[in-house]
Amino acid sequence: MRYEGAVFRPPSEADSLIIQLTIGCARNDCTFCYMYKDKKFRIRNLDEVIEDLEVAKKYYPKELIKRIFLADGDALIVHTKDLLYVINKAKEIFPNIDRVSVYAAPKDVLNKSPEDLIKLREAGLKMVYVGLESGDDQVLKDVKKGVTAAEMIEAGQKIRAAGIELSMMIISGLGGKPRLVEHAINSAKAISAIKPEYLGFLTLRFFKNTELYKDYSEGRFVPITVPEIMDEMLLFLNNVDSDNTVFRANHASNFLSLKGTLNRDKEKLIKVVENAKETNNYRKYVETGF
Numbered sequence: 001m002r003y004e005g006a007v008f009r010p011p012s013e014a015d016s017l018i019i020q021l022t023i024g025c026a027r028n029d030c031t032f033c034y035m036y037k038d039k040k041f042r043i044r045n046l047d048e049v050i051e052d053l054e055v056a057k058k059y060y061p062k063e064l065i066k067r068i069f070l071a072d073g074d075a076l077i078v079h080t081k082d083l084l085y086v087i088n089k090a091k092e093i094f095p096n097i098d099r100v101s102v103y104a105a106p107k108d109v110l111n112k113s114p115e116d117l118i119k120l121r122e123a124g125l126k127m128v129y130v131g132l133e134s135g136d137d138q139v140l141k142d143v144k145k146g147v148t149a150a151e152m153i154e155a156g157q158k159i160r161a162a163g164i165e166l167s168m169m170i171i172s173g174l175g176g177k178p179r180l181v182e183h184a185i186n187s188a189k190a191i192s193a194i195k196p197e198y199l200g201f202l203t204l205r206f207f208k209n210t211e212l213y214k215d216y217s218e219g220r221f222v223p224i225t226v227p228e229i230m231d232e233m234l235l236f237l238n239n240v241d242s243d244n245t246v247f248r249a250n251h252a253s254n255f256l257s258l259k260g261t262l263n264r265d266k267e268k269l270i271k272v273v274e275n276a277k278e279t280n281n282y283r284k285y286v287e288t289g290f
């Protein structure tokens with residue numbers, strides 16, 4: 001396989017074969033994101049992608065590969081016909097594949113018809129990862145996400161209506177001090193409207209090659225403190241209504257490890273957060289660089 005630059009994948013794709021269908025991210029604008037700053041976006045030549053799959057067959061017994069993650073940042077931007085071609089070829093080469101997954105930008109989801117999404121699901125696209133980041137319009141605007149909360153909700157509901165599993169991510173602290181309350185409550189509203197199968201919380205970190213780092217260093221972005229991160233989480237949990245969403249805030253960036261299923265475990269999760277706040281007992285920040 002020919003990997004170009006740093007390749008990112010969600011933690012749950014640790015056992016997947018990763019194939020780059022696109023290079024970089026078509027937007028590459030979000031002020032907090034460092035992932036693809038060194039890459040100029042392009043969709044790869046499909047023959048090269050298939051060659052990579054053929055090369056992978058030489059390294060791994062074909063029975064072993066059950067999952068494929070199509071990188072980089074927003075593979076759903078690729079035309080449906082080409083995505084179907086790649087997925088079907090991948091299944092020919094690795095007949096045991098039972099899940100194909102991608103990162104997707106909300107606009108790419110909105111650009112697909114419901115029929116396209118159903119065709120992709122039937123071909124094997126079983127999981128889509130979407131960074132909600134925030135359900136608050138002002139925060140989304142400030143971080144240059146390029147979509148509104150309403151568009152995020154529409155995109156999330158569209159994926160779910162097509163029967164594709166949806167994993168979303170929120171960034172704790174993304175609103176800074178001025179938007180703490182709105183970030184928490186409007187994110188809870190967005191998740192309640194979408195009800196994704198999976199929801200993860202990361203904590204905001206400042207990466208040196210980002211615009212947000214510059215804003216932070218020059219005092220234009222005021223971060224929230226660890227106890228305020230707990231307040232934000234409490235506001236979120238108290239306002240969210242998303243039955244059966246698997247909830248995780250156990251990434252190395254989280255100051256408190258939380259996991260459970262909404263809404264069933266909401267009260268337990270709230271107690272864990274309240275207890276950590278009362279006892280001032282937080283996990284040490286772990287630097288992973290993802």
Ligand code: SF4
Nearest residue numbers: 025028029030033073
């Ligand atoms: S957060 Fe997602 S959409 Fe934004 S620049 Fe990073 S990869 Fe692209």
